[in-house]
Amino acid sequence: xxxxVIATFFGVFLTCTYTAKEATKKTKKAKLxxxxxxxxxxxxxxxxxxxxxxxxxxxxxVKYRVYGTDIYASFSSVCNAAIHSGIIDNTGGKILVQKVxxxxxxxxxxxxxxxxxxLPRWRESxxxxxxxxxxxxxxxxxxxYSSSKTTAVKSEPKKTEQDLKGMKIADTFNTSGKxxxxxxxVHKEYQTTPVPTPATQMATTTPTPTTTMTDPSTTVPQLTTxxxxxxxxxxxxxxxxxxxxxxxxxxxxxxxxxxSVVAAAARQVQAAQGRGQNTGAQxxxxxxxxxxxxxxxxxxxxxxxxxxPGLSLFDTGFSSKEELNPxxxxxxxxxxxxxxxxxxxxxxxxxxxxxxxFQLQKRFLGNVAQALGIGSAGPLxxxxxxxxxxxxxxxxxxxxxxxxxRNAIEKIQQKGGLSNVGKALSFVNKNFFLDANGNRGxxxxxxxxxxxxxxxxxxxxxxxxxxxxxxxxxFVTVEGAAQSEKQNVIEANFVDKAVCRTSGFYSxxxxxxxxxHKVVQPLVKRVCDTDRLACSKTCLNAADIGFVIxxxxxxxxxxxxxxxxxxxxxxxxxxxxxxxxxxxxxxxxYEQRLEFSFDKYSTKQDVLNAIKxxxxxxxxxxxxxxxSYASEQLFSKSKPNKRKIMILITDGRSYDDVSxxxxxxxxxxxxxxxxxxxxxxxxxxxxxxxxPAKEHSFFVDEFDNLYRYxxxxxxxxxxEFNSQPRN
Numbered sequence: 001x002x003x004x005v006i007a008t009f010f011g012v013f014l015t016c017t018y019t020a021k022e023a024t025k026k027t028k029k030a031k032l033x034x035x036x037x038x039x040x041x042x043x044x045x046x047x048x049x050x051x052x053x054x055x056x057x058x059x060x061x062v063k064y065r066v067y068g069t070d071i072y073a074s075f076s077s078v079c080n081a082a083i084h085s086g087i088i089d090n091t092g093g094k095i096l097v098q099k100v101x102x103x104x105x106x107x108x109x110x111x112x113x114x115x116x117x118x119l120p121r122w123r124e125s126x127x128x129x130x131x132x133x134x135x136x137x138x139x140x141x142x143x144x145y146s147s148s149k150t151t152a153v154k155s156e157p158k159k160t161e162q163d164l165k166g167m168k169i170a171d172t173f174n175t176s177g178k179x180x181x182x183x184x185x186v187h188k189e190y191q192t193t194p195v196p197t198p199a200t201q202m203a204t205t206t207p208t209p210t211t212t213m214t215d216p217s218t219t220v221p222q223l224t225t226x227x228x229x230x231x232x233x234x235x236x237x238x239x240x241x242x243x244x245x246x247x248x249x250x251x252x253x254x255x256x257x258x259x260s261v262v263a264a265a266a267r268q269v270q271a272a273q274g275r276g277q278n279t280g281a282q283x284x285x286x287x288x289x290x291x292x293x294x295x296x297x298x299x300x301x302x303x304x305x306x307x308x309p310g311l312s313l314f315d316t317g318f319s320s321k322e323e324l325n326p327x328x329x330x331x332x333x334x335x336x337x338x339x340x341x342x343x344x345x346x347x348x349x350x351x352x353x354x355x356x357x358f359q360l361q362k363r364f365l366g367n368v369a370q371a372l373g374i375g376s377a378g379p380l381x382x383x384x385x386x387x388x389x390x391x392x393x394x395x396x397x398x399x400x401x402x403x404x405x406r407n408a409i410e411k412i413q414q415k416g417g418l419s420n421v422g423k424a425l426s427f428v429n430k431n432f433f434l435d436a437n438g439n440r441g442x443x444x445x446x447x448x449x450x451x452x453x454x455x456x457x458x459x460x461x462x463x464x465x466x467x468x469x470x471x472x473x474x475f476v477t478v479e480g481a482a483q484s485e486k487q488n489v490i491e492a493n494f495v496d497k498a499v500c501r502t503s504g505f506y507s508x509x510x511x512x513x514x515x516x517h518k519v520v521q522p523l524v525k526r527v528c529d530t531d532r533l534a535c536s537k538t539c540l541n542a543a544d545i546g547f548v549i550x551x552x553x554x555x556x557x558x559x560x561x562x563x564x565x566x567x568x569x570x571x572x573x574x575x576x577x578x579x580x581x582x583x584x585x586x587x588x589x590y591e592q593r594l595e596f597s598f599d600k601y602s603t604k605q606d607v608l609n610a611i612k613x614x615x616x617x618x619x620x621x622x623x624x625x626x627x628s629y630a631s632e633q634l635f636s637k638s639k640p641n642k643r644k645i646m647i648l649i650t651d652g653r654s655y656d657d658v659s660x661x662x663x664x665x666x667x668x669x670x671x672x673x674x675x676x677x678x679x680x681x682x683x684x685x686x687x688x689x690x691x692p693a694k695e696h697s698f699f700v701d702e703f704d705n706l707y708r709y710x711x712x713x714x715x716x717x718x719x720e721f722n723s724q725p726r727n
Contacts (some may be wrong), residue, residue: 035054038056039061043072051139057091060080067118067711073122099126108711337375339379345382345447346386347362349387349416360513362409364450366409369405372524372528379527380440398438418456423457429466429469444530448475449476475498475499500534542643544598545646546598547586552651553619554679560616567611568608624661630665644668645672648675670690673696675697685699
């Protein structure tokens with residue numbers, strides 16, 4: 001009897017064990033649904049910070065442009081970038097995409113049958129790798145696109161497009177990423193999908209899927225709010241003797257507070273070492289580095305103009321308390337609609353300021369918030385506190401009225417440390433002004449740096465990169481260095497090296513913290529004067545571009561359409577609106593015709609449609625008269641704050657003189673680029689072009705090769721724009 005019972009019990013036990021194992025196998029074998037994307041989808045259009053997607057066949061095509069090598073600018077085609085990097089081939093396949101910070105330069109190269117292009121800089125980058133999920137990361141089954149608040153899933157694959165030379169002109173003008181109305185239509189189904197977020201928030205302003213610390217196999221697919229008390233504070237770097245003053249030693253209890261910070265950080269370091277982490281707590285990183293999870297398989301050292309393998313892309317020591325999913329606001333204000341700016345204050349949390357002055361700084365920020373009139377249709381304001389390392393207190397979308405913002409400012413706790421302003425500016429440039437953090441795109445980006453005395457690191461390079469990203473930098477310096485202290489200042493004239501312009505408009509010096517309240521109104525008036533926020537103007541949004549197009553008989557109908565394609569390809573890379581870049585066009589033969597003026601169209605799609613509608617004229621070639629006509633009909637009506645750029649395309653020698661009309665245009669501030677095709681005369685192209693001619697004049701042997709100079713032309717325009725003096 002006993003034997004029977006034992007045998008029965010043992011049989012039941014084995015059955016349960018087998019059932020449990022089978023259930024585990026089934027759970028492990030749960031398949032990940034991989035969304036499919038089109039060949040023309042750019043990484044910047046997808047909001048998800050990390051995702052796996054499937055590329056269709058036929059993406060290896062020059063019309064799907066790629067910028068960079070190994071690390072790509074976010075307006076590159078995702079799938080063609082994957083082909084360029086060797087992850088997939090032209091038959092398509094699954095890829096893993098990870099968003100990373102913008103880069104100050106992208107190197108073009110030819111790899112795996114794809115020619116990638118160079119770019120001076122871009123605000124966001126991405127990496128591609130084999131389409132295998134990382135352990136502990138939950139990936140979305142649908143992707144969220146920035147063009148809408150919903151997620152697009154294709155129900156059927158898009159058909160392979162033709163080669164660039166043979167594609168229809170209509171395809172060139174369709175930049176929306178949707179299927180053409182003609183022929184087969186691609187149907188899309190939309191649904192909302194949350195961005196995957198780990199259970200444990202990493203200390204960064206960019207939401208990135210990472211593995212959890214407690215259980216690597218578990219992630220929580222929802223956004224969480226990191227409470228203030230839970231913010232990780234990096235261990236302060238060792239204070240350099242004589243470099244920074246410490247005030248209010250008696251009243252502010254500096255040393256005990258600092259000791260508690262160090263002790264807390266030391267405990268975190270020990271705990272991290274127990275988990276095998278590298279916290280980078282006391283490491284001074286280059287300005288252009290940025291943070292991601294240390295568990296990432298991708299290792300890069302992002303520096304100012306180069307990158308190389310070997311260092312973790314994610315190890316910077318930056319911390320963040322950014323509320324990615326703030327509580328619903330009790331009230332939303334429209335705000336001061338005459339002051340629509342996206343504003344970040346860098347508040348000084350260093351120990352040199354002391355507790356009393358830190359409270360004065362918070363009161364000042366609260367008064368600024370009140371005076372600005374915070375609201376969804378007016379100014380939005382976030383705060384980054386800096387010491388040894390910067391951390392986001394709250395971002396642009398956290399508070400949408402002055403009352404809530406002031407209350408939040410009152411609760412900010414001083415973090416201590418040095419005054420590393422350069423590191424803070426680099427942090428803001430890479431992490432703060434993102435769509436996910438409430439950046440509105442159409443509003444100027446403004447940073448106001450409040451600093452006690454002087455910075456303890458260098459600011460020049462970080463400021464330059466921020467300015468080139470379109471950020472207007474203001475400085476409010478309080479209690480500057482006395483004559484006896486100037487020997488301790490690390491970077492002489494640091495304000496002039498940092499601010500947007502050195503005219504004095506962007507800097508305010510306050511002799512004492514106790515008189516800081518007096519500059520509230522002057523500062524508010526300046527940051528709201530959007531017409532004078534010069535650094536909001538970039539090479540892509542601050543020009544009036546006039547195309548002067550040769551419509552003579554030697555061009556021919558087919559080649560004329562190729563020229564229009566070239567014009568469209570250039571135009572669509574710019575930010576077009578009535579306040580940003582504007583486009584106009586003139587066609588000429590013996591006579592001239594204004595196709596459309598700068599103020600005719602204010603959206604990119606309208607401009608592209610207008611280019612498409614230009615009809616071929618046919619006739620002789622009077623290029624000199626065309627330049628004079630464009631100067632009078634287009635550029636004389638250009639806005640004063642716009643750069644006047646003329647791009648002239650011709651295929652032959654002019655019947656009239658081009659030198660005098662070109663010289664007159666140059667004297668009136670027109671920057672001229674000349675593009676010659678086939679029988680165009682080199683001496684005339686040089687005469688038309690601005691100095692230096694080699695950077696403003698191009699020649700191709702046939703019309704079908706015009707597309708080769710699209711990127712070069714835009715790069716030259718941007719390089720010239722960024723080299724402007726700052727006075």
